[in-house]
Amino acid sequence: MMTKAHRTFRPIIFTALAAGVAAAIASLVWFNAYAAAGRLLTADPNAIPADRPVMHRAVTAGQAVYSRQCASCHAAGGQGSVALSTPALNDGDWLYGDGTPAEIERTVSYGIRSHHARSWHLTEMPGYIQATASGTHQIIPLTPSDIRDLTEYLMKLQGEPGDEQAAARGQTLFHISAGCWDCHARDAGGDRATGVPSLTDKIWLYGKGDRQSIFDSIAFGHAGVCPAWIDVLTPAEIRQVALYVYALSHPEDSGESK
DSSP states (O other), rough: OOHOOOOOOHHHHHHHHHHHHHHHHHHHHHHHHHHHHHHHHOOOOGGGGSSHHHHHHHHHHHHHHHHHHHHHHHHSSSSTTTTTTTOOOSOOOSTTTTOHHHHHHHEEEEEEEOSSSSBBBBHHHHHBTTTTETTTTEEEOOHHHHHHHHHHHHHHHTTTOHHHHHHHHHIIIIIIIOOOOHHHHHSSOBBTTTTTTSSSSSSOOOSSSSSHOOOOOOOOOOOOOOOTTTSOHHHHHHHHHHHHHHHHOOGGGGGGOO
């Protein structure tokens, strides 16, 4: 026969057991999160996308960091901004390096022309409308007519119709007197090792690739800046946001369950 004391004691036991199970589950969740965080910081960043649990946690956390620190320039979906001249981060076309997690992490950490000692600052686009110094080279100014000829040549490289004679003159300027090939390469394909864009792929950082935008870029130059985040974000946040940016152009590696 069950006494009143027995009836009172049984729910206490069940409550204690439930609390113990909940605590064990919470400890397991905490341990898994701690282990994942440890793998995040000790692993080769380029290997993390293959570790789906760690990648998923990193991308989820990195999205929050991105929204807080990066979206105001690069837009919420990483599509960039023509108005702000900020590049898209979701299209797989990279100005610096090949878009690996390690390369993205470096850019996030040290920036571009950020005045940090380790930032990317190997080249910048000079303005050709007047004589300017660019590193150790003196830029020979071009006339507006010269710049229009160069513009026609670049339009031709895009496969756009235009003034063939002007384009021929522009080709000579590109490869000889203006020296554009020295940075953009003989085939105008650019150089990702130094952050020089391709001029042949119809992806433009400044403007939309129309004649006026190209003319202005040649005439007045560009030197975009990305801040260094190494003194603002933690190492974990830097890695997380780098992996999130990587996932924008590699959604198959986002770590989400298939």
